[in-house]
Amino acid sequence: MHTKEEIYYCKPVFRPPSEGYSLLIQVTEGCTYKCDFCVSNIGKKFLVREVDNVKKDLDTAKRIYGSNVKRIFFLDGNAMVTPTEKLLELTKYSMKIFPNLERCGVYAHAKDILKKSDIQLKELSNAGLKIAYIGFESGYDKLLEDIHKHATRDDYIKASNKLMKANITLSATFINGLGGANNPEISKTHALESADLVNKICPDDDRIWYIAFLTLMTPSGTEIFKRMAKGEFQEMNSVEILRELKEFIKNVKFQNKSANCIFRSNHASNYLPIKGVLDRDKEKIIEVLNYGITHSDILRPDFYRGL
Numbered sequence: 001m002h003t004k005e006e007i008y009y010c011k012p013v014f015r016p017p018s019e020g021y022s023l024l025i026q027v028t029e030g031c032t033y034k035c036d037f038c039v040s041n042i043g044k045k046f047l048v049r050e051v052d053n054v055k056k057d058l059d060t061a062k063r064i065y066g067s068n069v070k071r072i073f074f075l076d077g078n079a080m081v082t083p084t085e086k087l088l089e090l091t092k093y094s095m096k097i098f099p100n101l102e103r104c105g106v107y108a109h110a111k112d113i114l115k116k117s118d119i120q121l122k123e124l125s126n127a128g129l130k131i132a133y134i135g136f137e138s139g140y141d142k143l144l145e146d147i148h149k150h151a152t153r154d155d156y157i158k159a160s161n162k163l164m165k166a167n168i169t170l171s172a173t174f175i176n177g178l179g180g181a182n183n184p185e186i187s188k189t190h191a192l193e194s195a196d197l198v199n200k201i202c203p204d205d206d207r208i209w210y211i212a213f214l215t216l217m218t219p220s221g222t223e224i225f226k227r228m229a230k231g232e233f234q235e236m237n238s239v240e241i242l243r244e245l246k247e248f249i250k251n252v253k254f255q256n257k258s259a260n261c262i263f264r265s266n267h268a269s270n271y272l273p274i275k276g277v278l279d280r281d282k283e284k285i286i287e288v289l290n291y292g293i294t295h296s297d298i299l300r301p302d303f304y305r306g307l
């Protein structure tokens with residue numbers, strides 16, 4: 001009797017929107033951190049899978065998809081934490097068995113990157129690990145501390161510089177609404193400090209890099225949901241969210257006029273899908289935001305928003 005071959009996944013599976021057509025391969029399970037807003041490790045015990053087991057999944061994928069695989073994304077929450085020799089072996093193996101593979105990618109916490117040497121990161125890059133997705137969440141240190149992010153803006157600056165030096169593309173995400181509606185000053189500082197962080201990490205060449213915004217969701221089981229249930233946290237409404245994003249966009253000011261920073265707010269959590277190039281398309285983006293602020297009928301309804 002023929003048994004259908006399956007690739008192993010530790011569900012639920014989370015991946016970046018841009019990896020929607022990528023082959024997903026489980027390298028780690030869960031995440032080594034537990035941020036207040038995140039659901040990625042609820043019900044999951046963190047572990048790094050054995051290399052041989054991951055290779056079996058890659059072999060299975062080879063038999064299923066043949067030479068059609070162009071991109072691979074290594075799950076889970078922060079697969080960059082995988083010891084370099086293991087991650088290097090899996091990246092090389094992936095590039096070897098898939099002849100048309102363009103790149104491998106991972107989620108990464110800033111601390112994972114900082115723990116690897118410049119030489120190790122360059123080896124990973126040369127092997128085919130070409131993009132790392134980092135959840136910055138905010139450039140405001142007090143807010144990062146409040147959500148137990150275990151990282152600072154200085155960590156993000158250093159980690160970004162290390163990635164760029166190794167020729168690994170940076171894709172960083174921020175979260176709108178992270179400070180809640182209780183204190184408008186926190187929202188403003190969140191926007192201003194996040195813009196300042198992006199200004200500081202802008203490279204001096206025309207390489208492509210990415211900045212994206214998600215909008216805070218408060219699913220059951222997260223610490224932020226528990227705070228909300230106690231009345232300690234209040235979600236921002238759609239207009240407040242768009243105004244916060246507008247404050248961020250207004251204050252992105254690159255010294256390098258040939259900067260090639262691709263901006264997106266097209267995640268399922270967002271009220272208004274926006275795309276452009278920072279800070280080249282600043283005025284166009286602000287125009288879209290202003291329209292969304294005054295025309296609530298074009299915004300994505302809450303029941304359509306999700307993770």
